[in-house]
Ligand code: GN1
């Protein structure tokens with residue numbers, strides 16, 4: 001049987017291995033921390049049902065590192081080669097593994113604890129977009145095609161409703177209505193992205209708060225390049241605010257705790273926009289304020305779709321986990337809607 005230990009033996013002599021433990025809170029990959037006496041690594045088994053071309057993850061990752069050159073301002077963990085000089089390990093059971101550097105003395109956050117963390121995360125993700133602004137889009141392949149395409153996500157949602165495979169549709173009528181009521185408005189925004197008025201860039205595509213690593217109060221690393229590739233700056237800006245400005249966890253059951261915090265929003269924006277504002281075009285600047293709703297909507301819709309499909313995509317720890325996550329996104333959208341004008345004004349004031 002293939003175990004993390006047996007995989008590690010294709011990289012190193014395991015006689016000096018101390019321990020391997022499950023690590024992190026990812027919803028897709030299986031992640032382990034591998035400890036040796038003096039160093040540690042992150043081992044991941046790629047979910048090949050989600051990433052059907054796992055080699056693409058490797059080539060995109062290497063491309064990012066190449067573009068950033070020596071000593072980038074923030075740490076991006078490097079990939080480690082096996083003893084036979086491969087950047088991944090394909091096991092005998094069809095599993096696909098990769099090993100990365102572990103960034104010592106850092107921690108990740110599930111929610112923002114203070115406005116400075118929001119600012120720091122903004123600087124880090126803004127730096128990432130800035131550092132990759134000149135790369136050739138065609139050098140990257142989409143690990144998951146049309147990952148943040150609203151029309152694709154709506155199609156999958158409609159399909160899930162039609163099939164109602166887990167017989168849950170009746171129980172989530174209100175949630176379904178919530179998303180259906182808002183789709184037309186957001187599809188207009190997608191149109192600007194599809195038409196190229198809002199340009200394609202190489203972006204991270206999964207800018208949750210927990211994909212920035214902090215050392216003390218400072219953001220020092222950007223991790224999880226799984227979906228890095230073609231996308232829009234709106235995706236990264238909006239998806240980051242979805243967790244960074246959320247006063248509660250992504251799966252908070254007490255919905256009254258979920259709010260879009262204006263202070264964290266403006267601190268994140270200050271950091272992010274200081275890095276990207278010099279190269280954004282007019283359409284990007286004019287539509288940035290819609291990004292938090294768009295991304296919170298897309299991910300909330302994906303959670304609801306997975307709930308309807310019987311929880312087959314995201315890892316879940318309880319029966320209603322995806323529904324809870326979706327409800328949190330809905331609550332957040334309501335809170336964003338209440339503050340729409342101030343959000344727009346605040347963003348506009350950066351560009352004056
Ligand atoms: C997934 O596995 P993780 O936590 O890095 C998902 C993201 C969602 C996120 C929601 C490949 O990311 O798109 O925003 O969950 N990744 C994939 O927390 O679907």
Ligand code: MG
Nearest residue numbers: 206224226227
């Ligand atoms: Mg991810």
